[in-house]
Every structure is written in C-alpha cells, then in structure tokens.
Amino acid sequence: MEFAGFDKSFGLTNRVCLVTGGAAGIGRAIAILFLEKGAKLVLADVNATVAAIAQEICPDRDRVHTVVADLTQSDDRDRAVEAGLERFGRIDILINNAGIVLLDDALRLSEDYWDRTMAINLRAPFFLAQRVAREMIKTGGGKIVNVASQAGLIALDKHAAYCAGKAAIISMTKVLALEWARYNIQINAISPTVVLTELGRKAWAGEVGEQMKKKIPNGRFAYPEEIAACALFLASDAATMINGENLVIDGGYTIQ
C-alpha cells in the first residue's frame, strides 16, 4: 500500500466507531474525544444509561447510536454490530473497552469470578473483533484498539483473573495484527495504570491506592481523557504503521 499521508490533527471525520462500555469512564472519554474529532459513534453498553449519556455528550443524534447490550452474549454482540451497520453502513474503528474487575486472593478466587472476568475482558473482545473484522474486510480495512492494562504486564495482589485476562488480550492483539494486516486492519492494545473511573476507584480505594500511587514515578493516577488521547492516536491514520503493539500509559509504573 502506498503512503497516503494523514490528517496531522488526528481527525476522524465521518469514521464510524463502535465503542464498547461507552456509558462510563474511559469509554465515555473516548466517545467525547472521537465526537470532537468528527467520528460517528455506536456506543454499546450493558448499562441502560448509555442513551442518556449519548444525549448528554452529543445532542446531535445523527452522529451517535446507542445499543444496550451485554457483550458477553453472542446475540447481543451481533445486535450491536448490526445496529451500527444499519445506521451508518460500515464500521471503521472498534474500541474494545468494556471490562470489569473482580478481586480476591488467589487461594479463594471463585470459578464464577474467573469466568465472569474472562467473559467480558477477553472472550467478548475477541469475538467482537472477529465479527467486526469480517465487515472491515468488505470495506477495505479498519482499526481496532483493545483496552488492556498494566495488569497484563506485571503482578497485582488479588488480581489473578484480571491480570491473566489482560495479559491474554495483549497476546491476542499480536496474533490478530499478524493475521489481519493483509486486510489493512491494524489492531493494537493500550495499557493504562490506575485510571480515575468507577472501576479504578473500586480496585484502588484507600491505602492500597496510596501505596500504588507511590510506586508510579509520575506520582499520580491517570485521567480517562489521557487514555482517550492514546486511543485516538492509534485509531487515526497517523498510526497505520503501528500494528500488534501495546501502548503503556502508566506514568512509568512498569519501567522498573
């Protein structure tokens, strides 16, 4: 493929982007930034507040479509993708962001916690990527960004299922990049440290959070907007030569 240049302001004008977990936290920040950059959005979330969030961040309903969907369910994933195709005709960008954290000591961790974690943090992103990639191939390519975590690179107390799922999504990202590069699909991961969202607060409240902050060279947690900025770069044409990579956004936590 020839080098076609790129928009140096990282514009996404008229790109159609499916954001999972778009009702809160990082997904919501990505939705706001991508809208500002001209994208059309499909926001899929298990939380029915997603419609109200869309209305709040973009009163222009021609540019946002919402789907209430439990993305651990195959039918719901299909429904989210088909709604996007019906409404906007194509999907150019997939942001696999929806996720949960269920913490317990490894000696006690239940099968239920393990299965629920893997269902949304690993299984759903794979099958959604597979479903969307089949559409992207028909329209000449696309970008996929998987939201992983620093937890995919290092050990965190009580995070056995979460760390395992995030390590696996980083690994899966590389395989999909290898297989789908020929279709002009680039797929990358981003790995934030603790982010100031509902999920971040749940896992890092109180003393554990203070201890974690001390170990981050930058001395603070990340803001959802900082994660959205990295997702934008990887979803933009500027990043077409980046494929199968994992962009770590951790204020230096994993460098030592």
Ligand SMILES: NC(=O)c1ccc[n+]([C@@H]2O[C@H](COP(=O)([O-])OP(=O)(O)OC[C@H]3O[C@@H](n4cnc5c(N)ncnc54)[C@H](O)[C@@H]3O)[C@@H](O)[C@H]2O)c1
């Ligand atoms: N916040 C952090 O500290 C942090 C750090 C690293 C990585 N991450 C990752 O970032 C992603 C987003 O996390 P966040 O902090 O914004 O969390 P959040 O809890 O604020 O938002 C997650 C969103 O995903 C949705 N969701 C959950 N299960 C779903 C399902 N089955 N189907 C559809 N939607 C579902 C929720 O309803 C919610 O709107 C997750 O993958 C998480 O693992 C978060």
